[in-house]
Each structure stands twice: as C-alpha cells, then as structure tokens.
Amino acid sequence: MVRQGGKDIEEEPPATLEEIAQAIGACRRCPIGCNGTRAVPGEGPARTRLMVVGEQPGDKEEQAGRPFVGPAGRLLDAHLARAGLDRARLYLTNAVKHFKFVPRGKRRLHQSPTAGEIDICRWWLDSERRLLRPQIILALGASAGRAFLARTPAVGKERGAPMELADGTQLWLTVHPSYLLRLKDEVRAREEERFQSDLRGLASSLG
Template sequence: MTKNGNNSASPFLPDRHDLSSLRNAAACCEGCDLYRDATQTVFGEGPERARYMLVGEQPGDQEDRQGHPFVGPAGRILDQGLEEAGIDRDEVYVTNAVKHFSFTNKGKRRIHQKPTAAEIDACRPWLSAELAAVRPEIVVVMGATAARALLGREFRVTKQRGEPVPMGDALAVATIHPSAVLRAPDRDAAYAGFLADLRVAADTRPAE
C-alpha cells in the first residue's frame, strides 16, 4: 500500500520529473503489492529525448533479476524487429506499463502472471511521467496491458493494431507483445505481423 493507504504510485513521484529523478524514486515505489515479491523496480531506459517510446507489459524473469527492460527472450525478438524495421535503437526509449514483475511460483520457476487492472492503474503515474519527460513522437504500444494503460480499456490490439492513432501530442501504433511471437503456434507468421506493425511506426510522421 502507498503512503496514504491507496494503491497508486503518485505519492512516490519526485518533485523533479527528469528521467534520472524518476528512476531513482521508482526504486522505492510501494504503490501496489507487486513490490513485495519482485527483486527490484525495472524502470524504462533510453535517451531523455527519444523519437520512439516502446511500451510493453511488465518485466519478465530475466528483466526482474537484471534490472533492465527487454533483456530476455522477448527483448531479442524486439531488437531483431527494430533492426529490420529500420528503427535506430539510439532513438528508442523502452519501458513497461507495470514496473514490477508479477508472477506465481511453480516449483523453482517463476511463471509470468498478467497484471491486474488495479496494478496497471497504480503504476500509471510512472508511465505518464516518462511520457512527459521523453516527449516521443511515436509510441509503440505492445500488447493488451500497455493498450489498457495508454489507450483505454475499450481499445483492442487485435482489431486496431498497425493503425496510427492520436495519443496526446504523439501518435500511437499498437502491436502484439514480442513475447506473443514466442508463444505463437506459427512464429514466422506472428513475427511477420509484428514486423509489419513496427514498419508502420517507422514510417509514421506526426502532423506538423
């Protein structure tokens, strides 16, 4: 629970909203109960001013252990897609809608567990602050959890993926989460769709 007894990260946000201050403050966040079992907060990474912000669901097992986003198997799919889509990694800020790993134990393994709506909402202040600090032109929304956080509960990735939609001063392009490529019965087809969406993001230009 937070300092005021409500599930929200808001009381943990610092007075300064530059990325360094945000990252340091997020390390102490107790805005929802996920912090109790997670190894650490996994905050976003990338340049202070990035053309692209890529938003996923939550840290995975390797991200939780290492403290960096997208360093596991899904991260390798993402890196491959960005390279093939022609998106310069130096122009990309990567983060997650939820900053702590949500999981259940199965023997010695930690199995990913989808964050609840309350956990997504509790973590939303961090994501809003990252967006305000980075001010991206294009936001790539990867998966249903990120879509819930950024585009609302009515948005459906399966129906609206690959279509640029206004999101504040930026344009958002939704796609599947790269981990969905790994789980797909036909990985080649899933990856081809993922790559097509990234290429839309690469070619999208905000209106002047």
C-alpha cells in the same frame, strides 16, 4: 497533487528520468511493488521520437535490472533492426515497473498485472512520457495499450494504425513479442510478418 489509480497522491512528479529510476524502487502503492522484486526502469536517451512500452519486466529483466533483455527482448531487437529502427535511439520501458509472478518450484512464472495495477503504475509512465515528449509511442500488447487508453484495447482489431492521444502523440498498438515466442511453425512465421508490417508502418510514419 496527482491522481494515481483513482486516488489523490500528494507528491510532485519526478523531475528527471534518474529520479524516476530511483523512486520506482521504493514504490509500494500496489501489491506488485511489495513482492520483493527489483523495479526495472526505462532505458534510452532523454530525448527520443519513439517510446516503446511493454507490459512489465520478466524474470530475466528483473535479474538484470534492464528492460527487454530476455528472449522476447532479443526478438524485439531483431524486428526493430529489420524495420530500420535503432534500439539505441529509442526509449524502452514497461507499463508496470515490477515483475509479477507466481512461484513454481525454482521457477518464477509470469502473471499478468490487473487493470487496477496498470492504472496505479500509470503515474510513473506518464512521468516518463512528460519528460521524453515522444512523437510516437509503440504499445506492445493490451496491458501496455491500457496504460494510455484507460481501457483494455482489442489488439487484433486496433493494431497497425496510429491512434491520436489527447496531446497529439501517435499511439501504435501491436502484439507483445512474447506472444510470438509461444507460437509454432507456420503460425509463428505468419504472425512475425504481421508484427514486422506493424513496425514498418510505424517507421514510415516516424520518417
């Protein structure tokens, strides 16, 4: 028995990442899992020192069935490479495995998951973490941070420095790259440098 979103779940945790990828597609424990979208599993090696966690898949990710392949993902890739971090050696996933959206004509606009939805989906994230056993976790944005801290963190105040989780894993918090995409000109340039500084600090700690 495990706890998920404040409820007891009579289910054994998945034994492999492949089992997680299959099982999340059938998960209907929260409204997001019932909205008809395809679940997006994590991607990366089965053993990694760094786990990167976003909020949820977006429109492009849901269509492709892969995390971080849209505009925010491309920006993240560029900053990871600049910080000397090879995406192919990292495990990338999301706190929530389905795409939550509101329809606007032919478009699907991102809608942030609630705290309760993040807490329910945390069981899958904990299962990934248990199998991967990363040394460091990078949480992109407040929703991802909540999945590990059981509270919604203040990203502006808590970013860019390691926090130790109960099992000794380092948690680093920074903004989600989608936030950077919404900024303009000098403000965006300044915030991208802050983002890069956060990644460089993490890379230094990773060694």
